[in-house]
Amino acid sequence: MTHDFDAWRARSPFYDETHDQLAQSVRTFIEREVEPYIDQWEADRELPRELHKKAAEAGILGLRYPEEYGGHSEGFDAFHGLVLTEELARPGAGGLGASLMTHGIGLPPILAMGSEELKQRIAPPVLAGEKIIALGITEASGGSDVAKLRTTAKRDGDDYIVNGGKMFITSGMRADYLTTAVRTGGDGAGGISLLLIEMDRKGVSRTRLEKMGWHCSDTASIHFDDVRVPAENLIGPENGGFMGIMRNFNSERLGMAMGCCAFARVCLREAADYAAQRETF
Numbered sequence: 001m002t003h004d005f006d007a008w009r010a011r012s013p014f015y016d017e018t019h020d021q022l023a024q025s026v027r028t029f030i031e032r033e034v035e036p037y038i039d040q041w042e043a044d045r046e047l048p049r050e051l052h053k054k055a056a057e058a059g060i061l062g063l064r065y066p067e068e069y070g071g072h073s074e075g076f077d078a079f080h081g082l083v084l085t086e087e088l089a090r091p092g093a094g095g096l097g098a099s100l101m102t103h104g105i106g107l108p109p110i111l112a113m114g115s116e117e118l119k120q121r122i123a124p125p126v127l128a129g130e131k132i133i134a135l136g137i138t139e140a141s142g143g144s145d146v147a148k149l150r151t152t153a154k155r156d157g158d159d160y161i162v163n164g165g166k167m168f169i170t171s172g173m174r175a176d177y178l179t180t181a182v183r184t185g186g187d188g189a190g191g192i193s194l195l196l197i198e199m200d201r202k203g204v205s206r207t208r209l210e211k212m213g214w215h216c217s218d219t220a221s222i223h224f225d226d227v228r229v230p231a232e233n234l235i236g237p238e239n240g241g242f243m244g245i246m247r248n249f250n251s252e253r254l255g256m257a258m259g260c261c262a263f264a265r266v267c268l269r270e271a272a273d274y275a276a277q278r279e280t281f
């Protein structure tokens with residue numbers, strides 16, 4: 001019996017030859033563009049920006065996004081997305097998929113709820129790997145109970161003024177854009193909106209966080225001090241952001257679950273390799 005990454009999973013009845021082709025093409029990309037450098041990126045605590053461009057050119061960033069914004073969705077289903085998650089896990093560095101693919105959590109609310117102007121402005125450069133987008137929900141005061149978030153956005157003429165902060169934000173140090181959950185109304189889920197904040201705006205500051213794992217994924221705490229953001233950056237209706245956040249979590253959970261299974265296979269492969277090499281007594 002072989003003990004490689006592929007042998008540890010029974011053939012999925014939901015995969016056909018197009019899933020196999022995608023797996024092979026992502027694997028070739030990873031072997032050429034990632035595996036020779038991943039240890040250095042782990043030490044650097046972040047991925048190089050060029051990797052996003054290369055991943056876009058290889059069709060990885062745009063997978064299952066609409067053609068009109070630079071993606072390719074025709075012929076791809078949810079299982080192609082899971083194939084991609086598996087292959088990104090294969091090098092054994094959890095931060096790779098997390099940070100290279102943060103647009104997978106930052107962009108969908110814009111495509112689902114944003115204005116056409118916002119979609120056209122943000123999605124093409126992100127899917128081309130020229131800009132990095134992240135998602136800012138969690139705060140220092142807590143992440144599980146999203147309805148209690150405290151960062152405020154107060155309307156002032158044509159702008160919102162944002163004050164507060166976000167915690168544990170993946171790709172937060174490198175992000176150009178942050179899809180940010182803010183309180184625009186009263187207490188609870190009904191007072192939350194989503195606002196796209198450009199990270200070079202005056203009053204935005206960020207601090208790199210050290211973690212136990214996911215080393216090549218830069219993680220930040222982000223502070224907003226009277227940050228002026230144009231109201232046209234609102235994603236969906238004012239006080240209607242909570243549904244957008246919850247809808248995002250569904251695909252995130254599926255991806256996380258597949259990632260866990262794939263990383264378990266990586267651990268088994270590593271353990272089997274080590275057991276085969278090790279000579280005792």
Ligand SMILES: Cc1cc2nc3c(=O)[nH]c(=O)nc-3n(C[C@H](O)[C@H](O)[C@H](O)COP(=O)(O)OP(=O)(O)OC[C@H]3O[C@@H](n4cnc5c(N)ncnc54)[C@H](O)[C@@H]3O)c2cc1C
Nearest residue numbers: 135136137138141142143144145167168169170211214219
């Ligand atoms: C590496 C990493 C990357 C992340 N990336 C992002 C990101 O990109 N964007 C983002 O917004 N967030 C991100 N997060 C934050 C993540 O979503 C939160 O850590 C998560 O939602 C939990 O929130 P918390 O850490 O504040 O824990 P808390 O909500 O404070 O929970 C602490 C503990 O209490 C338990 N608990 C909470 N509420 C209850 C309850 N009512 N009953 C019983 N038990 C309860 C929890 O299960 C947990 O064990 C990231 C976190 C990590 C570690």
